[in-house]
Each structure stands twice: as C-alpha cells, then as structure tokens.
Amino acid sequence: METTAIIRGVHISAQKTRLVADMIRGQKVSRALEILTFSPKKAAGILKKAVESAIANAEHNDGADIDELKVTTIYVDKAQSLKRFSARAKGRGNRIEKQTCHITVKVGA
Numbered sequence: 001m002e003t004t005a006i007i008r009g010v011h012i013s014a015q016k017t018r019l020v021a022d023m024i025r026g027q028k029v030s031r032a033l034e035i036l037t038f039s040p041k042k043a044a045g046i047l048k049k050a051v052e053s054a055i056a057n058a059e060h061n062d063g064a065d066i067d068e069l070k071v072t073t074i075y076v077d078k079a080q081s082l083k084r085f086s087a088r089a090k091g092r093g094n095r096i097e098k099q100t101c102h103i104t105v106k107v108g109a
Contacts, residue, residue: 001062002072002108005054010046013099014078017043021074021103029055029069029107047074047103054107064109073106 010017020043024032029051036048051071058064082098 001064002106003054003058003062003064005050005057005105005107007046007050007053007103009079009100010103011098011100012043012046014076014101016041017047017076017101017103020044020047021076024051024071025074027071029066029071032071047105050103050105051107054105058107064107068109069107070109071105072108073104075104077102077104 020036020039020041023039024035024047027035032051033048036044036051054071055066055069058069059066079100079102081100084096084098085093086096088094
C-alpha cells in the first residue's frame with residue numbers, strides 16, 4: 001500500500017530539487033531523513049517536510065509500520081513561473097523567471 005504526500009507551488013526550481021530527490025529515491029525512510037537532515041541544499045529541508053508528511057499520512061491513514069516504509073516514488077514537476085522584468089542598459093529589459101515546482105512523495109512497504 002502506497003501513501004502519498006503532495007506539496008504544490010514550492011518556490012524553488014524543479015532542476016535544483018531533482019538533484020536532492022534522486023539521492024533518496026528507493027531508500028528506507030529513516031535513511032532518507034538522515035540524508036536530508038545533513039544535506040546543505042535548500043531543497044533538502046523542503047523534501048524532508050514532504051517525506052515526514054508522507055510518513056504521517058501512512059501511519060494515520062493506513063496504520064503502517066514506520067520501520068518498514070521506503071520512499072517508493074518521488075518526483076518533482078515544474079509549476080508555473082512568475083515572470084518579472086529587470087532593467088538593463090540603454091533602456092532595455094531582460095525577463096527573469098522565478099521558478100516554482102510541485103513535489104510528490106510516495107512511501108510504501
């Protein structure tokens with residue numbers, strides 16, 4: 001039985017988040033939380049909250065044993081971007097895209 005936690009509209013790019021997500025895919029949840037706790041990346045803190053939420057969902061909704069749970073699936077999708085303009089020389093402007101992403105974590109035995 002798989003249990004899901006979804007976080008939508010996180011203010012970090014999907015590319016940066018996927019680097020950290022790849023480290024914990026397929027790991028036991030205890031090992032995944034250790035990796036995320038000691039990772040210096042901003043995405044690690046966000047993914048840690050998502051994994052903890054999935055663990056809590058599995059325990060509350062399905063009555064699962066935490067010691068046997070693994071991160072079965074984790075993926076990061078690109079969400080909408082906030083488009084901004086930055087002033088440049090000679091009256092020009094460049095577009096800046098502030099990226100967001102959706103994170104989906106599934107845990108199961």
